[in-house]
Structure formats: structure tokens, C-alpha cells
Amino acid sequence: MTGATGPAVVELRGADKVFSNGMRGLAPIDLCVQPGEFVTLIGPSGCGKSTLLKLIANLIAPTSGELGWWGEGFERVGQPGHQIAFVFQEPTLMPWSRVDTNVRLPLDLDHVSKEQAAPRVDAALANVNLTGFRRHYPRQLSGGMRMRVSIARALVTDPDLLLMDEPFGALDEFTRNRLDDDLLRLSFERKLTTIFVTHSLYEAVFLSTRVIVMAANPGRVFAEFRVDEPEPRGDDFRTSARFAELSRELSKILHAASVAGGAEA
Ligand SMILES: Nc1ncnc2c1ncn2[C@@H]1O[C@H](COP(=O)(O)OP(=O)(O)O)[C@@H](O)[C@H]1O
Ligand SMILES: [Mg+2]
Structure with a gap:
């Protein structure tokens, strides 16, 4: 360590x-x-x-x-x-986008193709136990779940x-x-x-x-x-x-x- x-x-x-x-x-x-x-x-x-x-x-x-x-x-x-990934106090999700689109954002900004991004988004959502909520909108989630989305969005970049x-x-x-x-x-x-x-x-x-x-x-x-x-x-x-x-x-x-x-x- x-x-x-x-x-x-x-x-x-x-x-x-x-x-x-x-x-x-x-x-x-x-x-x-x-x-x-x-x-x-x-x-x-x-x-x-x-x-x-x-x-x-x-x-x-x-x-x-x-x-x-x-x-x-x-x-x-x-x-x-x-x-490096940063998670803020507010989940800062895009309210008009579904959970999976929110999580994919850093990869979109990095010009990763949707095909390449999909398995990484799936893995990040599984990591925070949100697999069943990928097509939900942020407003349909509790505060804790919204924070999980925010963590998944950080994890999808595979941060060190x-x-x-x-x-x-x-x-x-x-x-x-x-x-x-x-x-x-x-x-x-x-x-x-x-x-x-x-x-x-x-x-x-x-x-x-x-x-x-x-x-x-x-x-x-x-x-x-x-x-x-x-x-x-x-x-x-x-x-x-x-x-x-x-x-x-x-x-x-x-x-x-x-x-x-x-x-x-
Ligand atoms: N951009 C800034 N300009 C002037 N003062 C700032 C700025 N950002 C933070 N501060 C001040 O610096 C101090 C430390 O702020 P901050 O790092 O946010 O503290 P903490 O996160 O521990 O509450 C505070 O007094 C805050 O008001
Ligand atoms: Mg502070």
C-alpha cells in the first residue's frame, strides 16, 4: 500500500x-x-x-x-x-437524459464510439447496482440512486x-x-x-x-x-x-x- x-x-x-x-x-x-x-x-x-x-x-x-x-x-x-475522475456533492446529472446516457457522457466527450462505450457503461452501472435502471430518468430516482449514477459516470472512465x-x-x-x-x-x-x-x-x-x-x-x-x-x-x-x-x-x-x-x- x-x-x-x-x-x-x-x-x-x-x-x-x-x-x-x-x-x-x-x-x-x-x-x-x-x-x-x-x-x-x-x-x-x-x-x-x-x-x-x-x-x-x-x-x-x-x-x-x-x-x-x-x-x-x-x-x-x-x-x-x-x-482522474471528480465526483461533486451534487450529482449534476442531465435531467433530460436517461441514466445510461448520463453515464456515457465522459466517453462521448472523449469521442468513444457508442459500440465501444456500451459495455463500459454496462459495467459501470453494474458496479453501482443500477443495471435495472439504465432507461430511467434522473427524476425517477432517489437521491442515493442519483449519486450512484454520478459515481458510475466517474467509474466509466476507469479512473486511477x-x-x-x-x-x-x-x-x-x-x-x-x-x-x-x-x-x-x-x-x-x-x-x-x-x-x-x-x-x-x-x-x-x-x-x-x-x-x-x-x-x-x-x-x-x-x-x-x-x-x-x-x-x-x-x-x-x-x-x-x-x-x-x-x-x-x-x-x-x-x-x-x-x-x-x-x-x-
Ligand atoms: N474563488 C475564490 N475567491 C475568494 N475566496 C474563495 C474562493 N474560493 C474559496 N474561497 C474562500 O476560501 C476559503 C476556503 O474555501 P473552501 O476550499 O471552499 O473551504 P471548504 O471546502 O473547506 O469549506 C473560504 O473562506 C472561501 O470563502
Ligand atoms: Mg467545500
């Missing part, structure tokens, strides 16, 4: 962000994510989690410092073995690095737990590297191999927290004394991070 033999999937060296209005969104960040890691970013609202994820996705550029992807610049991203910004934050706890279960199974089976933003410390403990706790004013890495619990994880782990203990430890660090960022204690 440490991937000592190959380059890091993504590496930040002193990467920071000052916005055009002069506000510092992120202090310089050093971060190295190895193949197969499931890294969660957690911290108070406004501490720069989304900004950090956007830097990693190259949606915005750092003000200073550098980033590398698989040991190289962003030019190589998109080639086999160097594919999956970036997710509070994807399950709007869902009820039961649905979120089931999606967490499925996400862990998928990341494990497909050897994905995942960077995941959440507000939920329980979700962070359940999913992560490593939790990055951030603090605000300015946005920065406050602490790292490792969860050395073997895969596969499921309800046994979620209901274990070990889980409760890890959650308690992480809760204390989060509290310290919010105090350090100027939140009222």
Missing part, C-alpha cells in the same frame, strides 16, 4: 492558494498520496478542503509551489494509468485517482452508509486511489487509510491520523469498540483544529 516502488499518485510541494481578492485560501501544503491510499480531508467549513481538491484536480493553479501527478506534470494526466467532494453529505445516514460500503468495495477491487472530502468524522474513520485534518485562517494541514484497520471493512467494523475509540480520538483532533482556526470553543 505504501507504493515505495513507484511514484506518488499526487504530490504537493509547498503548494498554496491566494485568491484574486487577496484572500489566502491555503497556506503552503506538502502532501504525498501513494497508490491505493484512501485519504480523507476533514475540517471546519472554510478551511480549504474544496480548494485543495481543486488544486489536485488541476481545476485551479497554485499561487506558488508545485504539484506532480505520477511523478510528472499534468500533461500526462488522461493517459492510461493516469486518469478518484476525487470526491462531500459526495454523500446530502444523503440520510442509512443511504450514506450503504454508499460508503459500496465505495470501499469498489476502491479495494479496482485498486483506486481516493481523496475524499467529508464533514462526518465517522465516515472518515470508516473509509480512510489516512485522515488529513485541516484548520482554517489560513487553510492548512493541522494533523494526520492513520486508520490501520484491514480491508474489507463493513458493519462489523462500524459497530466495533475499535471504531468508537478511533472516532473519539479523531473527534479530539477535530476540536483542536477548530480552536486553532479561530472557531469558538
Whole structure:
């Protein structure tokens, strides 16, 4: 899991962000994510989690410092073995298109023929247990199912690095737990590297191999927290004394991070 033999999937060296209005969104960040890691970013609202994820996705550029992807610049991203997919909090589906057309979108944008795309769309839908819903419209699906479509649309590109910004934050706890279960199974089976933003410390403990706790004013890495619990994880782990203990430890660090960022204690 440490991937000592190959380059890091993504590496930040002193990467920071000052916005055009002069506000510092992120202090310089050093971060190295190895193949197969499931890294969660957690911290108070406004501490720069989304900004950090956007830097990693190259949606915005750092003000200073550098980033590398698989040991190289962003030019190589998109080639086999160097594919990045992004899942947002809102499923952002096209309401006028059926589920399978929504999932096929990244392949259409990549000019993949419909014949070549079809088996990949089928596989992605099967991965998220939506095979029977391919001809439905988004409005005919529950919130959890719409999020599954959004995940299938990310998986159809066969990503190596999956970036997710509070994807399950709007869902009820039961649905979120089931999606967490499925996400862990998928990341494990497909050897994905995942960077995941959440507000939920329980979700962070359940999913992560490593939790990055951030603090605000300015946005920065406050602490790292490792969860050395073997895969596969499921309800046994979620209901274990070990889980409760890890959650308690992480809760204390989060509290310290919010105090350090100027939140009222
Ligand atoms: N484009 C922007 N211009 C100015 N300020 C921004 C911009 N984007 C984000 N911010 C500010 O940067 C801080 C970090 O934002 P964000 O990364 O969205 O935090 P988080 O995702 O942790 O809630 C916030 O104070 C936010 O208002
Ligand atoms: Mg955010």
C-alpha cells in the first residue's frame, strides 16, 4: 500500500492558494498520496478542503509551489494509468437524459464510439447496482440512486485517482452508509486511489487509510491520523469498540483544529 516502488499518485510541494481578492485560501501544503491510499480531508467549513481538491484536480493553479501527478506534470494526466475522475456533492446529472446516457457522457466527450462505450457503461452501472435502471430518468430516482449514477459516470472512465467532494453529505445516514460500503468495495477491487472530502468524522474513520485534518485562517494541514484497520471493512467494523475509540480520538483532533482556526470553543 505504501507504493515505495513507484511514484506518488499526487504530490504537493509547498503548494498554496491566494485568491484574486487577496484572500489566502491555503497556506503552503506538502502532501504525498501513494497508490491505493484512501485519504480523507476533514475540517471546519472554510478551511480549504474544496480548494485543495481543486488544486489536485488541476481545476485551479497554485499561487506558488508545485504539484506532480505520477511523478510528472499534468500533461500526462488522461493517459492510461493516469486518469482522474471528480465526483461533486451534487450529482449534476442531465435531467433530460436517461441514466445510461448520463453515464456515457465522459466517453462521448472523449469521442468513444457508442459500440465501444456500451459495455463500459454496462459495467459501470453494474458496479453501482443500477443495471435495472439504465432507461430511467434522473427524476425517477432517489437521491442515493442519483449519486450512484454520478459515481458510475466517474467509474466509466476507469479512473486511477478518484476525487470526491462531500459526495454523500446530502444523503440520510442509512443511504450514506450503504454508499460508503459500496465505495470501499469498489476502491479495494479496482485498486483506486481516493481523496475524499467529508464533514462526518465517522465516515472518515470508516473509509480512510489516512485522515488529513485541516484548520482554517489560513487553510492548512493541522494533523494526520492513520486508520490501520484491514480491508474489507463493513458493519462489523462500524459497530466495533475499535471504531468508537478511533472516532473519539479523531473527534479530539477535530476540536483542536477548530480552536486553532479561530472557531469558538
Ligand atoms: N474563488 C475564490 N475567491 C475568494 N475566496 C474563495 C474562493 N474560493 C474559496 N474561497 C474562500 O476560501 C476559503 C476556503 O474555501 P473552501 O476550499 O471552499 O473551504 P471548504 O471546502 O473547506 O469549506 C473560504 O473562506 C472561501 O470563502
Ligand atoms: Mg467545500
